[in-house]
Amino acid sequence: MNNEKVYSMNFSKIYPLLVSKAQKKGRTLEEVTQVITWLTGYTAEEIEKAAVQP
Template sequence: MKKHRIYSMAFGSVYPAYIAKAERKGRTKDEVDEIIRWLTGHDQTGLEQVIEDKTDFETFFDTAPAMNPDRKLIKGVVCGVRVEDIEEPVMQEIRYLDKLVDELAKGKAMEKILRTP
């Protein structure tokens, strides 16, 4: 099966779009970074290194220090597809991140975005 082209795209090439989406709605780069760190277990230095190294999406998620187990609590629709129903693991991780950034842009509180009890 042929891999989706986003897998080979550099995470850092899409990262500015996440920031722009959040900032258009009055949110911040720091909040986007917090979401990414929560999801992947990267610290800020590690996140910046991934962006600088032009790490592709597949490698970004495959080598993440500690994918948050609470990411399975993320539910909803992104691009017309329910994230919880996506069977391909890397695509599901990408869509989890998309969903979190969408929630941020829609004004949801960080505690809810990060699934804090």
């Protein structure tokens, strides 16, 4: 099992997992984006750009 730390992972690897987990709990993509913007200070566009980068 790979014990890679979350803080050393690429955001593009974590983002789909966050969205999937939130949707399973009845949340929307917009709510996930809102929380991430609140926590990080990034705009929705910056999050989207970071989520698709390899």
